[in-house]
Amino acid sequence: xxxxxxxxxxxxxxxxxxxxxxxxxxxxxxxxxxxAIWHSPQGPRDVIVWCSNDYLGMGQHPKVIGAMVETxxxxxxxxxxxxxxxxxxxxxxxxxxxxxxxxxxxAALVFTSGYVSNETGISTIAKxxxxxxxxxxxxxxxxxxxxxxxxxxxxxxxxxxDMAHLEELLRSADPDRPKLIVFETLYSxxxxxxxxxxxxxxxxxxxxMTYADEVHAVGMYGPRGGGQAEHQGATARIDVIEGTLAxxxxxxxxxxxxxxxxxxxxxxxxxxxxxxxxxxPPICAAAAAAIRHLKTSSFERERHQERAARxxxxxxxxxxxxxxNDTHIVPVFVGDPEKCKQATDLLLAEHGIYIQPINxxxxxxxxERLRITPSPYHEDALIDALAEAxxxxxxxxxxxxxxxxxxxxxxxxxxxxxxGHTLRGGLYSRSAPRAxxxxxxxxxxxxxxxxxxxxxxxRCARLHWPAVRGRKLxxxxxxxxx
Ligand SMILES: Cc1ncc(COP(=O)(O)O)c(C=O)c1O
Numbered sequence: 001x002x003x004x005x006x007x008x009x010x011x012x013x014x015x016x017x018x019x020x021x022x023x024x025x026x027x028x029x030x031x032x033x034x035x036a037i038w039h040s041p042q043g044p045r046d047v048i049v050w051c052s053n054d055y056l057g058m059g060q061h062p063k064v065i066g067a068m069v070e071t072x073x074x075x076x077x078x079x080x081x082x083x084x085x086x087x088x089x090x091x092x093x094x095x096x097x098x099x100x101x102x103x104x105x106x107a108a109l110v111f112t113s114g115y116v117s118n119e120t121g122i123s124t125i126a127k128x129x130x131x132x133x134x135x136x137x138x139x140x141x142x143x144x145x146x147x148x149x150x151x152x153x154x155x156x157x158x159x160x161x162d163m164a165h166l167e168e169l170l171r172s173a174d175p176d177r178p179k180l181i182v183f184e185t186l187y188s189x190x191x192x193x194x195x196x197x198x199x200x201x202x203x204x205x206x207x208x209m210t211y212a213d214e215v216h217a218v219g220m221y222g223p224r225g226g227g228q229a230e231h232q233g234a235t236a237r238i239d240v241i242e243g244t245l246a247x248x249x250x251x252x253x254x255x256x257x258x259x260x261x262x263x264x265x266x267x268x269x270x271x272x273x274x275x276x277x278x279x280x281p282p283i284c285a286a287a288a289a290a291i292r293h294l295k296t297s298s299f300e301r302e303r304h305q306e307r308a309a310r311x312x313x314x315x316x317x318x319x320x321x322x323x324x325n326d327t328h329i330v331p332v333f334v335g336d337p338e339k340c341k342q343a344t345d346l347l348l349a350e351h352g353i354y355i356q357p358i359n360x361x362x363x364x365x366x367x368e369r370l371r372i373t374p375s376p377y378h379e380d381a382l383i384d385a386l387a388e389a390x391x392x393x394x395x396x397x398x399x400x401x402x403x404x405x406x407x408x409x410x411x412x413x414x415x416x417x418x419x420g421h422t423l424r425g426g427l428y429s430r431s432a433p434r435a436x437x438x439x440x441x442x443x444x445x446x447x448x449x450x451x452x453x454x455x456x457x458x459r460c461a462r463l464h465w466p467a468v469r470g471r472k473l474x475x476x477x478x479x480x481x482x
Contacts, residue, residue, distance in 0.1 A: 017360075018337040024354055030060040033377050038354065047352045048382055050372050055220055055328065056300040057375045058250030058290045067289035068251075072282040079278035083267075087278025091285040098288045099255050102218075102226055102295065103241045107263035110255045110284070112276055114215050114244030115143040117254030120272025121242060122147025122182055122211060128265055129178035135169055135208070137161065137183040137194070144182055144213060160187075163198050170206035179208035185228035186217040189363050189371065191329030193217075193228055200237035211240040219248025220301055220328060225294040245283075249290040253279045303376035304328055307383075311374045314387045320394060323369065330372040331358075332390070334399070340368040343393050351389035 014020040025039040026049070033054070038047040058064055071091055079087040092110060099108035111117040122144060126132045134148050134155040148155050156173075158166040166181070173179060181203055186193050196212065203210045214227035222230025227243065229235045240262065245253035256266065267273060294300065308328040315322045315332065323331040334340040340357040347353040358371045370390075374383070393399060 114254035191325030
C-alpha cells in the first residue's frame, strides 16, 4: 500500500477547491520593520510586509529584544520541562504577575500559545462546572470552537454580536444551570468589536460567566493596553480575559487572567497546560518587557490608529472595496479564492508588497479578501505605494470586473460549519463605500486630496514600474533602531 496517495489526494482536493496555501519565505529586518527580505525563487528581494499581526512592531523594539537576549545569556534558551517538572522559571512567574496587573485580575496563567489557552482553557473551565451550558458567538475563532467541542458540554450558538438572540438563549435555559458566554472582543477578519457591556449586562441578569478573547485587542486598546474590555470600561465585569503574547506584544504564548481560584483550577486540571513544555524564559522576559512598555507608552497605540485610518482613507478614495469597521484591521474585499491569490501574487512579484490572501476556511467562501494590517511604522510613502499597487492590480482582468460586483453583494452572508458556528467573516454591508471613479466629484474634500496625489503617483508609476521591476530592490544600509 502506498500511504502517500492519501496525502497526495488530500492535497489535490485542496488544489481543486483553490484552497492550497503557499507561504512566502520571508526574513524580517529588525529595526527596519515593515521591510523584509523575500527569498523568492529568483533570489532575495526587499519587500514591505502589510499583513503582520505584530501590530505595533514590538517584535523589533529595543527593550523587547534586549530583554530576550539578556535573559537567554543569563538563563539559557529552553524552559527545561513542563511547569510540573522543571518549567516554572522566574521570568514566567514575573510575566504572570504583569498580566494579572494588566487586566486587574487576581491571577494569570500562561500557555504556549493563544490557541492552546482557548482550547484547553474553555474546555477545562466548562468541564469543571457540572452540567455547564456554553453560549458561543457564531464568529468565534477556531481555537474557541475547539475548546467548546472538547468540553463535551451542551452549546448554543448565538448570531454574531446579536444581543437579542443571546438573551433569547439565556432566557430559555434553566436559571440554576451554570452558563458560560464565550466571545471575542475584536473579530480579526472583519475588524468589528463586541458590545462588551451589553454582554455583561445579560450575563449578570441571567447569572452567566463571561469568557472574552482579547487576542486582537490587547496592547492596542485601552489606556494601558488592557484591550477592548479596558477601552469599553468593562474589565472588572468579565470573568475570564484571554489573550496572546504573539501579536501586539511581539513574542509568543497565550494566557488567561481571572480569579485566583479559577487560574489555580485550570493550572491543576488543563491537559494543554500540564503536559507540555513551558515557554522559554527569554520569551517570557521579552513579553513582560513589551507589556510593561505598553502600559505606560501610548505612542504606539495612537500612531497605530492614525496609520490604520489613513490607509482606509487612501484606499477608499482610490475606490477600492474596503470593508468598513472602526478598528485597525483593513479588509479589502475580493470574493473569489483564485483572484485573491492572483492579486497577492502580483503584489508580491511586481510591487514588492506582501499580503497573504485570506481564503476559506479562515473566512466563508465568497468573502475572500486581502487583510491589511498597518503598523505604526508604515509611513505615508508606503501607504501611497500600497494604494498605487492595489489599483494597478485591480485594473487587470479578472479583478477589474470583481471591483464592480464586490460592491453589489448582499449583506449578511452566513454559512455554518459542522459545529453550528458561522465561519469567520462575511459581512460585506450594503452601506460599505461604493467604488468611485478615480476622478469622481463624489469624493469628500480630504479624499480628493489623496486622490489627486495618488493619481500623480499612478501616472508616474506607469512610467517607472518596468524600470523598478528590473532592478534588484535590495537595500544594503544597516538596520536603524526606531
Ligand atoms: C481570535 C483568536 N484567538 C486566538 C488565536 C490564537 O492565538 P495565537 O496566535 O497566540 O495562538 C488567534 C490567532 O490568530 C485568534 O485570531
